[in-house]
Amino acid sequence: MSARVSVESDSLAVQPSYGLYPYQRQVLDDLLEILRPGSRDVVPNSRRVIAHMPTGAGKTRVACHAASSLLNRANAEGKVVVWLASTEELCEQAADDLSRAWQHLGNRPIKIHRYWGSSSLDLYKLEAGFLVAGLPKLWEVSGRDVGLMQGIADVTAGVIFDEAHQAIARTYRYLAEQLLSYQPPLIGLTATPGRSAEIGSPDYELAEMFGHNKVTIDSKGHGNPVKYLIRNDYLADPEFLPVKVSTHVQVSQPKEGFDYTSINLRSLGDINIWQQAIIDTTISALGDHKRVLVFCPSVSSARRCAEAVTNRGMRSEIVLGETPHDQRMASIGRFRSDCSSPIVLFNYGVLTAGFDAPRTRCVIIARPTTSLVLYSQMVGRAMRGRRSGGNRTCRVYTVIDTDLPGFKSVAEAFINWEDLWKQE
Incomplete structure (x- = not known):
């Protein structure tokens, strides 16, 4: 241009x-x-x-x-x-x-x-x-x-x-x-x-x-940079909605400094009530949003969710670490397109970084994590603001323990490490 x-x-x-x-x-x-x-x-x-x-x-x-x-x-x-x-x-x-x-x-x-x-x-x-x-x-x-x-x-x-x-x-x-x-x-x-x-x-x-x-x-007097960017329409204002699920299944808590293992996550994804919560939340979200991005707890979970949503007559795409490059690009391209039909993109282990889809207005985080870095990245996929072709607001459904430290506010998360750095 x-x-x-x-x-x-x-x-x-x-x-x-x-x-x-x-x-x-x-x-x-x-x-x-x-x-x-x-x-x-x-x-x-x-x-x-x-x-x-x-x-x-x-x-x-x-x-x-x-x-x-x-x-x-x-x-x-x-x-x-x-x-x-x-x-x-x-x-x-x-x-x-x-x-x-x-x-x-x-x-x-x-x-x-x-x-x-x-x-x-x-x-x-x-x-x-x-x-x-x-x-x-x-x-x-x-x-x-x-x-x-x-x-x-x-x-x-x-x-x-x-x-x-x-x-x-x-x-x-x-x-x-x-x-x-x-x-x-x-x-x-x-x-x-x-x-x-x-x-x-x-x-x-x-x-x-x-x-x-x-x-x-x-931050121009707004407290911190995230608040400044939201109030000036550079970032979308996120609404956080917890999806509470009682699985009655014990998932091992990771040791301090570690995240949940793939085995832990796969066990969670195999629980029917957790799987159904993802599907129900996705179908509800597609009624309000044209583009919904879902972070699943396992490969099998992503596949089953995509199949269930497709069987309900809704458009779904799936991207996994094992997805061939051309197929991955095609799925992402359809999700990014200007198509007026609602589309959901299920993924596991991909799309937390290097993925830009400004029309994404809703994210469903259906995998637990102790990582403030990972959680912030997943939330950020929906936070492109109106000045950059995104939205004024966005919605974040979290199918995890919402009491995990630091995970309630992206603005608070942004300043978590300030004491370690000199300000220039």
């Missing part, structure tokens, strides 16, 4: 094709100030920073502006900015957005290198541009070639780490630190700059990795 121009007398009004909202420009300015070459270069980890923005607030767009700025610098000739992500969905989203961004922000022709899934890209022959790399694939190949990461580090002008709360995982941190051998800038992106509701050693480790530097949205 080209820039729009309107003529008013002797003045021309020009709208940017890859512009930013005022709060996004503020975050970008704060990021670039921290990453600016200068006195910070002599302090370890000083040119590392996390961009802390709620799901739906445009982290990817802000990061694409920042990545383009890093690559536009004179000392970045012949180099790459590396974008790290853990899933194919996140990689696809990043590569697509970087392509759109560079068309409007770039100062020279470059290459966008895609390295995830079945890619056979030769990482020793990278031309200047962006390298979007899937962390699992990068870890696999680095184990076979000990010199590879150093070779990439030699030409790295900056690193973007998507879903940065994952960065302290042993394998992921190793890859990131290898790329940062010559101390290029590091930007982490996350809606949740911590690992759990109760602050522990992993949260301190994450803050240390990013030099305790975090930038976020100026």
